[in-house]
Amino acid sequence: MKYWLLFAGLALFVLFGALSWNYMHHHGHVVTGMDNQIVWGLPHVFAVFLIVAASGALNVASIASVFNQKMYKPLAPLSAVLALALMLGGLLVLVLDLGRSDRLIVAMTHFNFKSMFTWNVFLYSGFFGLVGIYLWTMLDRSVASYAKTAGTAAFIWRLILTTGTGSLFGFLIARELYGTSMLAPMFIILSFAYGLAIFLMVLAAAYAWSGRVLGDAVILRLKKLLAVFVAAALYFTVVYHLTNLYFAKMEGIEAFILRDGGFITLLFWFGQILIGCVIPLLILLTNLGKSRIWIMAACSLIILGGLAQMYVTIIGAQAFPLDMFPGLIENSSFADGQIHHYSPSIPELFLGLGGVAIALIATLFGVKVLRLLPASLDDVTVAKLEH
Amino acid sequence: MSDTNKTVDVPASPDRRKFVGAATAFAGVTLAPGILLMEVAHGRPEEQAASSAVRWGMLVDATKCSTGCDDCVTACSTENGWTPVESSPHKSQAPQWIRKLELQDPLTQMETNLPMMCQHCADAPCVDVCPTGASFKRADGIVLVNRHTCIGCRYCMMACPYKARSLVHESLNDTQKPDVPRGIGCVESCTLCVQKIDRGDGTTACVEACTASGHNALMFGDMNDPESEISKRLRQLPTKQVRADLNLDLGVRYHGI
Numbered sequence: 001m002k003y004w005l006l007f008a009g010l011a012l013f014v015l016f017g018a019l020s021w022n023y024m025h026h027h028g029h030v031v032t033g034m035d036n037q038i039v040w041g042l043p044h045v046f047a048v049f050l051i052v053a054a055s056g057a058l059n060v061a062s063i064a065s066v067f068n069q070k071m072y073k074p075l076a077p078l079s080a081v082l083a084l085a086l087m088l089g090g091l092l093v094l095v096l097d098l099g100r101s102d103r104l105i106v107a108m109t110h111f112n113f114k115s116m117f118t119w120n121v122f123l124y125s126g127f128f129g130l131v132g133i134y135l136w137t138m139l140d141r142s143v144a145s146y147a148k149t150a151g152t153a154a155f156i157w158r159l160i161l162t163t164g165t166g167s168l169f170g171f172l173i174a175r176e177l178y179g180t181s182m183l184a185p186m187f188i189i190l191s192f193a194y195g196l197a198i199f200l201m202v203l204a205a206a207y208a209w210s211g212r213v214l215g216d217a218v219i220l221r222l223k224k225l226l227a228v229f230v231a232a233a234l235y236f237t238v239v240y241h242l243t244n245l246y247f248a249k250m251e252g253i254e255a256f257i258l259r260d261g262g263f264i265t266l267l268f269w270f271g272q273i274l275i276g277c278v279i280p281l282l283i284l285l286t287n288l289g290k291s292r293i294w295i296m297a298a299c300s301l302i303i304l305g306g307l308a309q310m311y312v313t314i315i316g317a318q319a320f321p322l323d324m325f326p327g328l329i330e331n332s333s334f335a336d337g338q339i340h341h342y343s344p345s346i347p348e349l350f351l352g353l354g355g356v357a358i359a360l361i362a363t364l365f366g367v368k369v370l371r372l373l374p375a376s377l378d379d380v381t382v383a384k385l386e387h
Numbered sequence: 388m389s390d391t392n393k394t395v396d397v398p399a400s401p402d403r404r405k406f407v408g409a410a411t412a413f414a415g416v417t418l419a420p421g422i423l424l425m426e427v428a429h430g431r432p433e434e435q436a437a438s439s440a441v442r443w444g445m446l447v448d449a450t451k452c453s454t455g456c457d458d459c460v461t462a463c464s465t466e467n468g469w470t471p472v473e474s475s476p477h478k479s480q481a482p483q484w485i486r487k488l489e490l491q492d493p494l495t496q497m498e499t500n501l502p503m504m505c506q507h508c509a510d511a512p513c514v515d516v517c518p519t520g521a522s523f524k525r526a527d528g529i530v531l532v533n534r535h536t537c538i539g540c541r542y543c544m545m546a547c548p549y550k551a552r553s554l555v556h557e558s559l560n561d562t563q564k565p566d567v568p569r570g571i572g573c574v575e576s577c578t579l580c581v582q583k584i585d586r587g588d589g590t591t592a593c594v595e596a597c598t599a600s601g602h603n604a605l606m607f608g609d610m611n612d613p614e615s616e617i618s619k620r621l622r623q624l625p626t627k628q629v630r631a632d633l634n635l636d637l638g639v640r641y642h643g644i
Contacts, residue, residue: 099539099572
C-alpha cells in the first residue's frame with residue numbers, strides 16, 4: 001500500500017512534468033522565464049544536478065567492487081540502480097528543455113566531435129551501458145566473476161563523465177565564471193557529495209518504509225565519507241573564488257556573486273556555502289552526526305545546497321553581463337552591460353521536479369521489482385560481512 | 388524554321404510550329420534578363436559551392452556611426468523578416484540580429500556608437516560547441532545556423548562572446564521571407580545577408596541603409612581580395628577586433644573603438 005501511494009504521488013509529479021513540457025513545447029520558450037540573456041534556466045539547474053548526482057550515486061558500488069569493501073557489497077545494486085535512475089531523470093529534463101525537443105533524433109544522428117555536448121551524448125549512453133552491465137554482473141550469479149571488471153569500467157567511466165559535465169562549462173570562453181579546467185575536478189567532487197547524500201536518504205527511506213533493519217554501522221561509515229566529500233567541495237569552491245579574486249579582470253563578476261548579486265549572492269552564501277557545506281559539516285563531524293535523523297537532515301541540506309550551487313553556477317554566470325568593451329559603460333536594446341534578471345516560470349519548475357520524480361519512481365520500481373535490498377543490514381550482519 | 392522542318396520525320400502542324408516559336412520567344416524574354424543580371428552581378432550559381440578564396444567581412448567606422456540612428460537595424464529586420472524589438476510583445480525574448488550599442492568611458496565621458504552583430508569569427512566558438520554541427524562556417528567565412536539540424540540547445544548562445552545569437556522563443560507570424568528560413572525553437576543570428584550575397588548584390592541590407600543615410604559607417608566586401616574597397620580601406624584605417632584577446636579572427640573590424 002505504501003509502495004502504491006508513493007508510486008502514485010511520484011507519478012503525479014511525472015504527469016505535471018509532462019504537461020509542463022507539452023506547454024513549453026507548444027508555445028515555445030516564450031512561456032518560460034528564459035530569454036536571450038538567461039538562455040539556460042531552471043531546467044538546466046535540475047538536469048545538471050541530477051546528472052552530476054547520478055555519477056556520485058555510484059560511489060557505494062564503486063567502493064564495494066573496485067576497492068573491495070565487502071560491507072558495501074549488499075548495497076551496490078541499489079547504488080547502481082539509483083545512478084541509472086538519476087541519469088535518466090536528468091537527461092529527460094535536459095532534452096525536454098531543448099528548443100526543438102522533437103528533434104532528439106537529430107542529436108542522435110548528427111555529431112560534431114569538437115563539441116563537449118557531443119562527447120557528453122556518448123558519455124551518457126556509455127554510462128547507461130556500463131552501469132547496466134555492472135548491475136547485471138551483480139544480479140546474475142553466472143556472470144558474477146565479471147563484477148569487479150565491470151565495476152572498475154563503470155567507475156572510470158563516471159569519472160570521465162563528470163569531467164565531461166564540468167567541461168560543458170569549463171570549455172566556454174565567453175563567460176567569466178567558466179573557461180577553467182577547475183570545473184572538471186570540482187564537478188567530480190560535487191558529484192561524490194550530492195550522489196552520496198541522495199543515496200543515504202534513499203537507503204534509509206527504503207529500509208524504514210519496507211520495515212527492514214538497517215544498522216548504524218553502514219550509515220555511520222558512509223557519513224564520514226560524506227563529510228570528506230563536502231569538505232573537499234568547500235575547498236574547491238574556496239580555491240576557485242580566491243583565484244578569481246586575485247585577477248583584476250574577474251573582480252566584477254566575483255563582486256557580483258559574492259556581494260552585489262542579490263538573490264544570487266544570497267543563494268551562494270546561504271544556499272551553497274552555509275546550507276550546502278558548513279551546516280552539514282557541523283552536523284556530520286560533531287556528536288549530532290551520531291543520530292540518524294541528523295544525518296538525514298545533513299543529507300537533505302547537502303542536496304538543497306547542491307541545487308543552490310547549480311543555480312549560482314548556471315544562472316549566476318549568465319546574469320552577469322558579458323564584458324565586450326572592458327572599462328566602458330555599455331547600453332543597448334539587448335540588455336548589454338546590464339545585470340540580467342531571471343524569474344523561473346511554473347512549467348520550468350515542474351519540468352525539473354518531473355525529472356526528480358522520474359528518477360525516484362525508477363528507483364522505487366527497481367527496488368521493488370529487482371528486490372535489490374537484503375532483508376537485513378543490522379550491525380551483526382554487517383560485522384559478519386566484514387570478516 | 389523550314390530547315391528544322393526538313394529534319395523532322397513527322398512534319399509539325401502550323402499550330403504546333405507557332406506554339407514552339409512563341410514558347411522559344413517567351414523563354415528567351417524570361418531568361419535573358421536573369422542571365423544578363425548574373426553576368427553583371429557575378430552571382431554564384433546554386434550548384435557552385437562557396438569558395439574559401441573569398442572572405443566576406445565588414446568594416447565598421449564607429450567615428451561615423453551616428454547617435455540615435457538605427458537605420459542598419461531597421462534594414463536588417465526588414466530584409467530578414469524579424470520583428471523589430473520595439474514592436475515585439477516579449478522584448479527580452481525577441482530575436483535581435485543586429486543592435487546599436489552605445490559606449491561611454493566613465494572617466495573621459497567619451498561616447499561611441501556602433502552596431503553589434505555576429506562577428507563571423509574564423510574560429511567561431513558557436514561552431515565548436517554545436518553538438519549537431521548545425522552551427523557552421525561557410526567556406527567564404529559566413530557563420531550560419533542550419534535550420535534543419537538546430538535542436539535549440541542554446542549552447543552556442545552560451546559560447547558566443549558577443550551575445551550575437553537569439554533563440555526564436557515563439558511561433559513566427561507571416562513576416563517571414565522566402566529566402567530567410569526561420570523557425571520556433573531554433574537559434575539564429577546575422578547571416579551577413581547571405582541571400583543577397585548569393586544573389587550577387589555584393590552588399591548587405593545594413594550597409595545599404597547606412598550608405599543611403601549618408602553616414603557611410605559600414606562597408607562590406609571580400610577581405611581576401613587585396614583590390615576590394617574594404618581591403619584598401621582596412622589597409623589605411625587602424626581597426627580593432629572586439630575582444631581581440633580571444634584570438635577568434637573576426638570578419639567584422641571596428642575603427643574608432
